[in-house]
Amino acid sequence: MKHPLSQFNYCPLCGSAHFEAHNEKSNRCTECGFIYYFNPSSATVAFILNERHELLVCRRAKEPAKGTLDLPGGFIDMGETAEEGVAREVLEETGLIVEEAVYQFTLPNIYVYSGFPVHTLDMFFLCKVANTDSFKAMDDVAESFFLPLNEICLEAFGLDSVREGVKRFLKR
Incomplete structure (x- = not known):
């Protein structure tokens, strides 16, 4: 099963489509720098x-x-x-x-x-x-x-x- 973050296409802070894998637990927006950790x-x-x-x-x-x-x-x-x-x-x-x-x-x-x-x-x-x-x-x-x-x-x-x-x- 894919990590749930794979279903997020846009940064939840600024809405940018540049919301990419940062590490195995988080995504990072290359536009605003926001890092989102998906926790249970x-x-x-x-x-x-x-x-x-x-x-x-x-x-x-x-x-x-x-x-x-x-x-x-x-x-x-x-x-x-x-x-x-x-x-x-x-x-x-x-x-x-x-x-x-x-x-x-x-x-x-x-x-x-x-x-x-x-x-x-x-x-x-x-x-x-x-x-x-x-x-x-x-x-x-x-x-x-x-x-x-x-x-x-x-x-x-x-x-x-x-x-x-x-x-x-x-x-x-």
Whole structure:
């Protein structure tokens, strides 16, 4: 796969067409001198367990990987901490209120959105929620439900980083 910078034809600062490879991580504009480093976007993923030690999973309503299993989460907004981002995403997708988000690990990912490969750094959190009894599928979630840990099929998860994250979570 080509580096995402290969899709940028113009300098984002001055608009010049002389926006060329500077090194393997950046492009440089020969007109204004602007150097742009393309870094991963921040995203969050939530592990939410109920009192029966079942994991909350979601079915994706949209591409990429529409119809496959996922976990609540998404991109962090500008000005948000990772903890704020995971709490907002859980609320938007399930209606659940996160009381505590405890960092677990990160995984790199490539999330193809509108045909554009978005490199992400997915941050996984174990989230404690106020009430696991009242949740619903909202936003870009087709359905959500709790799944016993011993019934989880990793192949049902459509996003590579989430599949690997669930695998790591289950090994703990």
